[in-house]
Amino acid sequence: MNFEYSDEQRMLADSADRLGKDLWPSSDRLKLLENFDGLAAQTWAQMAELGWLMLPIAEDHGGLGGSPVDVMAVMEGMGRHLVAVPYVASAVLVPALLGNGGDTAAEVLGAIGEGSAKAAAGLLEPDGGYDLSWVGLSAQRSSGGEWTLSGEKLHVEDGGDADWFVVTARSGGGISDAEGVSLFLVRADAPGLSVRRFRAIDQHRHARLGFSGVTAILIGEADDALADVELAVDKAICAHLAEAVGSMDAALSGTLEYLRTRKQFGVAIGSFQSLQHRAVDMAIALEEARSLSYRATLSLGLPAPERRRVVSASKARVGQCGLYVGRQAVQLHGGVGFSDELIISHHLKRQMMLESAYGSAEHHLARFVAAA
The missing domain is CATH 1.20.140.10 (Butyryl-CoA Dehydrogenase, subunit A, domain 3)
Structure with a gap:
């Protein structure tokens, strides 16, 4: 395949490589991991300053509207130096999910872009494996139009430090139907939401979520999010x-x-x-x-x-x-x-x-x- 980065993408790749060398040098990794929280916060702040957190966010939502190739240029450097921050979950996946959201979604995207908030997506459930259409988390709508969620999400990638969660929930159909899947936005401190955090062998921090009548915000149209x-x-x-x-x-x-x-x-x-x-x-x-x-x-x-x-x-x-x-x-x-x-x-x-x-x-x- 004949593939070459543009000049701007080469600059992104070089910048990612420099950040990894400066903040995550392999020779000091064990020592750095002893102060993981401080290092992660420093890295996240520098990424925000460089504009990387805004890169995948659409221009309509205040971002830079970068392409997947732009993201690829950044991610190669992060992988080379094992930069253990939730960039993919918070800056790539969640903005893609919130693209059809309303005012609250726009506020969350703005906070992600400026580095003041992190977000993660809860998409997997017990017994569903990796099947995105297997959704048992129940979404009920009250007569007043408010949505509440009940159930659980098994593994939320890089959700250990999230301030917001975007989750799929079943608003119609059977548990594995393609129709009837909706997207919802939930605060990490929402009443009725339990967050069980754990660290994986690669130092990334994930979460498992439990919902008991949690009030949530619908993203886009109901029943048609898959x-x-x-x-x-x-x-x-x-x-x-x-x-x-x-x-x-x-x-x-x-x-x-x-x-x-x-x-x-x-x-x-x-x-x-x-x-x-x-x-x-x-x-x-x-x-x-x-x-x-x-x-x-x-x-x-x-x-x-x-x-x-x-x-x-x-x-x-x-x-x-x-x-x-x-x-x-x-x-x-x-x-x-x-x-x-x-x-x-x-x-x-x-x-x-x-x-x-x-x-x-x-x-x-x-x-x-x-x-x-």
Whole structure:
């Protein structure tokens, strides 16, 4: 694929790389993680100052109206340096979901863009797997027009620090029907909402939500949100694909450096042919993932069936490539590769989480077939 960034996109990529080097240097990662909250806040403030939080938000809502390729340029740098902030959830996914919202949604988007608020999307439920149409969270409308939600959301990506949640709820139809799915906006401190926060192995903080008669704000039209949700999630997936490519790039570079400098039997282990072959396989997997990331990102404007096929095929394969590169990097470093002191282990952990975010390879292979 013949793909080149524009001058502006190269500047974004270079800026993301500099921020990662300055704030998240791999040599000090364990020490930095001891002050995670302070580092995350500093990173978020700097991203706001650079305009990255406004980048994916439409101009109609006070944002910069950046393209998915612009986001990709930022995400590669974030993946390369394992910048553990909720950029995809808060600045990519939620703005895509709130595009048809009213005044409150516009206020939330403005707060996200200026860095004073974070948001996350609750889309998955118990027994539903990664199926976005499986929605059991009940939405009831009172005679006065007020909506209340009851039920739960299983896994809210990067929802641990969110001030707002955007959730899908069932306002009509059966639990797995495409029709009858609506979008709602809820404050994190809303009465009746319970938020159980937890940290994953890659340092990202997620949440599980419980709703008991929670008052919510309807976004867009009732019963007809599923298509918008699927498109928004595909945009988030493409951002994560770029992050995975950046992480793979860093893991491969670190491994090649180790092969050049680590000596055994008086010679660098990189001179051993079997290890050279494994390094070449890692490089091939990285370039395959990079091409698929480009292809998926450029497909976001295609008709829905074709977009689903391209994004799902790319998601499944990039996830496999990411796990392969991460595991090979750890193995080629030997026993020390598993230790927290070495950045390679952190890249593998992030690849594991990225592979399952917004659907595992098995889920997306099934989606690919269903979209045929």
